[in-house]
Amino acid sequence: MIKFFRHIRKRLLSEGKTSKYFKYAIGEIILVVIGILIALQINNWNEDRKDRKLEIEFLIGLQKTLRLDLDRNLKSQKINQEALNSMNFLIEHLEHNRPYHDSIKYHFGAMSQFQFWDLSESVFESLKAKGLDLISNKNLRDSLALAYGNHNKSINYAGFRYYDNIDHAIFNIFNKRFKKAWAGSDEDRTVFDVDVNVYMEPLNYEALKTDQEFLYFLKTLPNLQHYKIRGPLKETQKLLERLLILIDDELKK
Numbered sequence: 001m002i003k004f005f006r007h008i009r010k011r012l013l014s015e016g017k018t019s020k021y022f023k024y025a026i027g028e029i030i031l032v033v034i035g036i037l038i039a040l041q042i043n044n045w046n047e048d049r050k051d052r053k054l055e056i057e058f059l060i061g062l063q064k065t066l067r068l069d070l071d072r073n074l075k076s077q078k079i080n081q082e083a084l085n086s087m088n089f090l091i092e093h094l095e096h097n098r099p100y101h102d103s104i105k106y107h108f109g110a111m112s113q114f115q116f117w118d119l120s121e122s123v124f125e126s127l128k129a130k131g132l133d134l135i136s137n138k139n140l141r142d143s144l145a146l147a148y149g150n151h152n153k154s155i156n157y158a159g160f161r162y163y164d165n166i167d168h169a170i171f172n173i174f175n176k177r178f179k180k181a182w183a184g185s186d187e188d189r190t191v192f193d194v195d196v197n198v199y200m201e202p203l204n205y206e207a208l209k210t211d212q213e214f215l216y217f218l219k220t221l222p223n224l225q226h227y228k229i230r231g232p233l234k235e236t237q238k239l240l241e242r243l244l245i246l247i248d249d250e251l252k253k
Contacts, residue, residue: 055134056251061123062144063247069119070240076115077233080225086110087222094215100205109182109199111221112166112174116159116229119236124148140246147239155232162228173217178202
């Protein structure tokens with residue numbers, strides 16, 4: 001088309017028709033500009049398609065990771081609830097002067113068991129390397145940044161603080177009152193099922209009923225567990241469920 005206009009311009013110039021020559025020259029310029037704009041638009045469409053494809057890949061990866069994190073979170077909450085049940089059982093037994101029986105040692109073992117999980121960051125870190133702007137949905141992008149940023153740091157901090165509380169109890173409280181902390185067959189225990197056959201046999205069960213230091217620890221432990229383990233895990237569960245809904249909605253577009 002441009003060659004056609006150029007041929008006409010040459011003919012008009014040779015014939016001395018300068019006004020028409022300039023009209024055709026302007027037309028040729030307009031065609032060139034339109035061609036450039038179309039090429040840029042096509043290039044933008046191609047880039048957008050590539051970005052969307054990469055975004056979907058990351059969303060699917062995040063979806064899988066978050067589902068695994070949610071599953072681990074719920075299992076952790078179950079273990080922590082069982083520990084809380086043992087705490088309440090022991091408080092009731094000691095306060096009401098219940099007699100000792102062999103199963104009580106398993107409640108002593110379970111009361112200090114706990115589990116917490118932060119979020120798996122590998123997929124998110126890969127996304128950060130590519131640029132968070134790859135996630136087109138601002139609400140989802142901001143929610144991901146919050147989850148893997150301050151929230152994840154808070155979960156880690158709270159969980160390790162609770163670990164410090166239990167670690168302190170093992171060497172400063174349990175050591176004076178129990179034969180051994182967390183006794184049981186190692187082959188029966190796993191990281192994911194920490195309460196199997198774990199027990200702590202008291203040196204003097206009757207003395208624990210009036211042991212104010214131990215009773216204070218036992219009655220305070222549910223509060224510590226709530227603020228540092230169960231509460232944060234519950235908030236994480238809500239956050240994970242919200243993220244999965246947002247990702248699912250985005251993938252349906």
